[in-house]
Amino acid sequence: MKLKFTKMHGAGNDFVVIDAINQAVNFTPDQWHLMADRRFGVGADQILVVEKSTTAGVDFRYRIFNSDGGEVEQCGNGARAFVKFVVDKGLTDRREIRVETMSGIISPRLEDDGRITVNMGQPVFNPQNIPFDSTGITPTKKHSAEVWPLDISSKNVSIVVISMGNPHAVQLVDDVDTAPVAIDGPAIEQHPRFPKRVNAGFMQIIDRQHVRLRVFERGSGETLACGTGACAAVVAGIELGHLDSPVNVSTRGGDLSIDWQGHEHPVMLTGPAVSVFEGSIDI
Secondary structure, three states: OEEEEEEEEEOOEEEEEEEOOOOOOOOOHHHHHHHHOOOOOOOOOEEEEEEEOOOOOOOEEEEEEEOOOOEEOOOHHHHHHHHHHHHHOOOOOOOEOOEEEOOEEEEEEEOOOOOEEEEOOOOEOOHHHOOOOOOOOOOEEEOOEEEEEEEEOOEEEEEEEEEOOOEEEEEEOOOOOOOOHHHHHHHHHOOOOOOOOOEEEEEEEEEOOEEEEEEEEOOOEEEOOOHHHHHHHHHHHHHOOOOOOOEEEEEOOEEEEEEEOOOOOOEEEEEOOEEEEEEEEEO
């Protein structure tokens, strides 16, 4: 079938966005994987699918497929691209919408400056709910954070585990440019203590309101930016006592702004979304 799509990105985290309201879409994981392939398909970190919601009071359903073809719970940069897409395509005239995801309802908002703010919900710290198997290990308490030891490649790394609707393992590094992301990232992503795999974040603290970040994403590898990863990193940094909200997160694809006022409060993610081109593909 010939499928219409829009290529977009949020701080370099790139997406194929598909309107599944006005065209039929029912693909297999292999077809999603082919579309995301940068040589034989369109190429993207994730594929975002816009559907009608069947839930009262919710505007749209938002589905996310990683480049390996697997469906995942959440994508913060993708949520911003989602908002720009539905506004640009005339699918809504609202500046703030309610969107159903696999992990719950989010409420992204189009700002006057063209950036988009997404209420990403409250972070989750309970290991069982991330999920993270903490059997047989004990965390170290640092400020308000629980820091867990993780054995990878015959060494221990110290991580803070957080869910932002999807699982994250955040560690502090001295320099993100020299951090072993390509080696340690896959080892953390596929570690048996994470039964649903995990996004591995490597954070360098510049000052109390600025960090640099690289993320090895579950099912996609390292991306130029990861919105939920930025949220998880800032929450971890605040819990560790190193950061004060709001925090500017510099990724390889651009800057994101994260605001978190503490427990019982949602994490707010603000950043750009850009449409690159439109096209169609036989798949």
